[in-house]
Amino acid sequence: MDVIIVSPNLDPTISLGGVSAVSSFIVNNNKDCHYIHFELGKRDSESGGLKRLLGLWNSLKAWKSLLHSHPNAVIHYNFPLSPGAIIRDFFFMKVARKQRRRMVVHVHGGVYMNSSHIPFVLYKVLKHIFHWDAPFIVLSEHEKEVISLRFSPQNVYSLPNCVELNSDITKPGKTQVLTIGYLGRITEAKGMRELLEACKVLLIKGIPFKLKIAGVEDKGESYVSAFTSHLGNCFEYDGVISGNTKKEFLNSLDVFVLPSYFEGLPVSLLESMSYGAVPVVTPVGSIPEVVKDGVNGLLIEVHSTESIVNAIIRLQEQNSLRAQLSEAAKITIEEQFNPKEYIEKLNMIYQLA
Numbered sequence: 096m097d098v099i100i101v102s103p104n105l106d107p108t109i110s111l112g113g114v115s116a117v118s119s120f121i122v123n124n125n126k127d128c129h130y131i132h133f134e135l136g137k138r139d140s141e142s143g144g145l146k147r148l149l150g151l152w153n154s155l156k157a158w159k160s161l162l163h164s165h166p167n168a169v170i171h172y173n174f175p176l177s178p179g180a181i182i183r184d185f186f187f188m189k190v191a192r193k194q195r196r197r198m199v200v201h202v203h204g205g206v207y208m209n210s211s212h213i214p215f216v217l218y219k220v221l222k223h224i225f226h227w228d229a230p231f232i233v234l235s236e237h238e239k240e241v242i243s244l245r246f247s248p249q250n251v252y253s254l255p256n257c258v259e260l261n262s263d264i265t266k267p268g269k270t271q272v273l274t275i276g277y278l279g280r281i282t283e284a285k286g287m288r289e290l291l292e293a294c295k296v297l298l299i300k301g302i303p304f305k306l307k308i309a310g311v312e313d314k315g316e317s318y319v320s321a322f323t324s325h326l327g328n329c330f331e332y333d334g335v336i337s338g339n340t341k342k343e344f345l346n347s348l349d350v351f352v353l354p355s356y357f358e359g360l361p362v363s364l365l366e367s368m369s370y371g372a373v374p375v376v377t378p379v380g381s382i383p384e385v386v387k388d389g390v391n392g393l394l395i396e397v398h399s400t401e402s403i404v405n406a407i408i409r410l411q412e413q414n415s416l417r418a419q420l421s422e423a424a425k426i427t428i429e430e431q432f433n434p435k436e437y438i439e440k441l442n443m444i445y446q447l448a
Contacts (some may be wrong), residue, residue, distance in 0.1 A: 096445065097168035098128045099161065101187070103136030107337040110138050111280060114203050116362040117256050121171075121432065124259075125438045128445070129283045131168060133161055135187065136180075139335075151183060154203055158187055162194060167305065169448050170198040174224075175359075176205030177215065185220050188360040193215040194262050196447035200224070201232040202237045204359020204380050206344060208238060222246055230447050251447065252444055255381070257437040258365045259343075260429060273304045273411045276348035276372065278336075278363040281312040286354025286397075290317065293403035295325055300404075302411055309344055348372040350410055352394060354403055357410030365432060368392075368424040372418055375406045385431075391423035 102118035103110035114243075115138070119342070129292035135154055170191050174184050183315070191198050194320045196429050207213050213221065225231065234253045239253045281287060290308075294306055295413045306326060312319050322330045336344055338397035351367035351374050358380035365385070368374055376382050386392040395402035 096128045096442075097131065098445065099131045099133055099136050099165060099168045099172050100173070101133045102170040102173045104134050104138055105132060107341075110136060110337050111335060112136075113256070113359065114175060117201075117203070117250055118173060120257060120259070120362075120434075121330045121438075123237060123443065124434050127442055128436070131161070131165060132251075133158065135183075155190070156244060157185065159190060162191060162196065169445050170196055171201060172198055173201045173203060175203040176221070178206070178214075180205070181207070181217050181220055185224060185423075188224065199228045199232060199444055199448050200227075200229050202234070202238070202242070202341065204234060204238070204357070206357055208359060209241060209357060225418040226306065230444050231318075232444060235384045237384055238359070239383050241244065252440075254437065254440055254444070255384070255432065256360045256362050256365060257432045257434050258369055258428065260312065260432075260434065261369050268295055271303055273302075273349050273407065274307060274347055274356065275350045275352050275407065276307045276309075276367065277340075277352055277355075278309045278344070278367065279361065281310050282316055283318075284356045286356065287316075287318040287424055289354050289398060289400045289403060291321055291325065291351060292400040293407070294322070294329070296400065297407060298326065298329065300408070302408055304407065304411065305329055305331065305345070307331045307333060307344065308335045309341070311335055336373045342370075345370040345372065348376055349421075350407065352403065352407075353377065353382075354397070354399075356397055358382055365428060371421040371425045371426040371431075373410060373420045373424060375403065375410070385427065390420075391427045 100118055103112060103115045105115055111192045146289040172188055175293040225248040228249055230250045230252060232252050233242055234255055236253050239251050242248060242251055279285060299305055306329060319332050328409050333344060345367055348367060351372040353364060357375055358379040364374055374386050376386055377396055377397045378394045393406045395406050
């Protein structure tokens with residue numbers, strides 16, 4: 096089966112984000128399909144403005160040409176519910192709809208997945224899209240319930256994100272210094288402000304730790320310099336990582352911290368858990384369907400510095416709890432996020448398009 100998959104660049108050094116990671120996983124693991132990748136989405140190095148608009152116009156022309164050259168291909172359209180993407184993707188998907196193309200719409204969280212208020216124009220666009228007869232993929236049963244109540248689509252399927260399983264992990268020997276890690280986009284909505292303040296409190300309290308951050312910082316943000324300034328030798332910035340460097344980074348972590356304001360189902364969370372890092376995360380989006388407080392991780396409050404501090408101190412002081420949560424995190428990924436089962440269900444959904 097030929098499948099046109101629409102997503103940002105699949106190279107994590109060019110486009111860092113969950114949609115790229117999920118798309119890359121699908122392309123690399125689904126041997127039953129021949130994928131044709133159509134790049135759509137801002138690269139990390141790109142700026143906005145008129146140049147960006149011209150680029151989208153050229154992409155729209157390339158999209159029409161690609162559809163013409165692959166008339167029988169199923170379209171796998173990755174669709175984040177963020178303001179710019181909703182408007183942009185509506186026009187691209189509409190082109191495919193007019194040609195009566197078989198299409199699966201893969202919804203990836205975003206600010207309007209769980210928001211109590213959606214601007215009128217965006218709500219009308221989403222209402223129109225979700226009334227199509229295409230199959231819609233969401234990341235959890237929670238998201239399926241939200242979408243169903245809000246937009247009443249006909250065909251919605253829950254397919255949680257998946258990651259490669261790691262059978263050869265050898266964790267480094269434990270030390271008194273707790274290694275805390277974050278991997279992803281470095282921006283305020285990911286809770287960077289609260290994480291910085293929490294680390295400053297930990298320093299004052301004399302809690303031994305090291306914070307390691309990897310990813311790209313949004314333009315206009317200055318969190319990396321702030322972490323460096325305030326934490327000194329307790330902070331390490333590893334930049335954009337991939338391949339073996341990423342594996343080494345994840346394998347070095349005792350704790351994975353994600354104090355995000357909103358999420359879908361972060362691939363970085365699943366990856367870190369597969370390496371036995373204890374998740375310290377906010378219960379937003381689909382995260383509570385994976386992380387159970389006190390069972391395989393710790394849930395913290397949104398916008399709460401104190402909550403982060405308390406969780407880190409608890410893990411630093413209670414070695415047995417940390418070991419228990421670490422093992423449970425690995426088992427969760429091994430038992431619930433099997434790549435073979437993921438691909439089988441995805442191919443079933445393709446058949447329904």
